[in-house]
Amino acid sequence: MRKLLLSAVLMLFTQVAAAATLKETIDRTFDVRPGANVELSNVNGSVTVKAWDQPRVRVVARKEVETERDQLQQAMKELRVEFQQRDGGLVITTHYPNERGASSIFDWLLGNDIDAQVTYEVTVPRNMNVDVENTNGGIYLSDVTGKHELDTTNGKISVARCAGSLDATTTNGGIDAELTKVSKGQPMRFETTNGRISVAVPPDFAADIDASTTNGSIRTDLPVTTRSAGDNSLRGKINGGGTLIRMRTTNGGIALKTLGNS
Secondary structure (H helix, E strand, C coil), X not given: CHHHHHHHHHHHHHHHHCEXXXXXXXXXXXXXXXXXXXXXXXXXXXXXXXXXXCCEEEEEEEEEEEEEHHHHHHHHHHCEEEEEEECCEEEEEEEXXXXXXXXXXXXXXXXCCCEEEEEEEEXXXXXXXEEEECCECCEEEECCEEEEEEECCECCEEEEEXXXXXXXXXXXXXXXXXXXXXXXXXXXXXXXXXXXXXXXXCCCCCEEEEEEEEECCEEECCCEEEEEEXXXXXXXXXXXXXXEEEEEEEECCEEEEECCCC
C-alpha cells in the first residue's frame, strides 16, 4: 500500500514538473483624442502608464502562461487582450483562461492548472483620463493630466508628476502620489488596508483634509486649521480649504507632504 501511494505521488509530481512556460508580446498603437478616456482591466500583472507628446496610445502587453506542454498553445490563445475604441478613447480588457471556472486543487495536482499573467506598458497623450482596474499587481502612473481612477487589490499604487484629480484604492499595498497641480472642486480619495499613504502636493494646495488610520501616525508639512485631531485622525482645512481629500488606511501611517520634501 505504501509503495502504491508513493508511486502515485511520484507520478503526480512528474506531471507537475512537466509544466512549461510560453510568452508572447502584443504591441499596438491607436489614434485617440487627447482628453478622452483610457480604460484598462487586468487580473494578474503590473500596469504602467506614462505620457508622450503624440495623439495616440501605444499598448505593449506581455502575455505569459505556465501549464502542461500540451495545453500551452490553447492557454495562450485563451489569454486574450481585447481593444475597443470608444468616444475618442480606448478600452483595454484582459480575458483569462480560468474565466471558464475556478481551478481546483485536483487541477494543480494533475498539472492542469494554468498560471497566466499580462504585464502592461501603456503610453498615452499627456492630457488623458486614465482608469485602471487590477487585481494582483501594482499600478504606476506618471506625467499625465486628467481625471484618474486607479484600483487594485494586491499591489502598490505609485503616481508621479501627475495633475488633475485622483482616486486611488488598494487593499494590500501602499499608495505614493505626487500631484503637481490639482483640479479645483474634484474630491480625491486614497484608501488602503495594509499599507502607508503618502501624498505630495504644491505648497499652495487648498483643501479640506479628512485623514484617519487605525495603526499608524499622521503627519503633514502643510499648516492645517484643524476641526478635530487625535493620535490617528486629522480633519481640517489647508490654505483656507477647498478640494476634499480623503485618506484612509488601517495598518500604516499617513503623510501629506509639500512637493520636493522627502
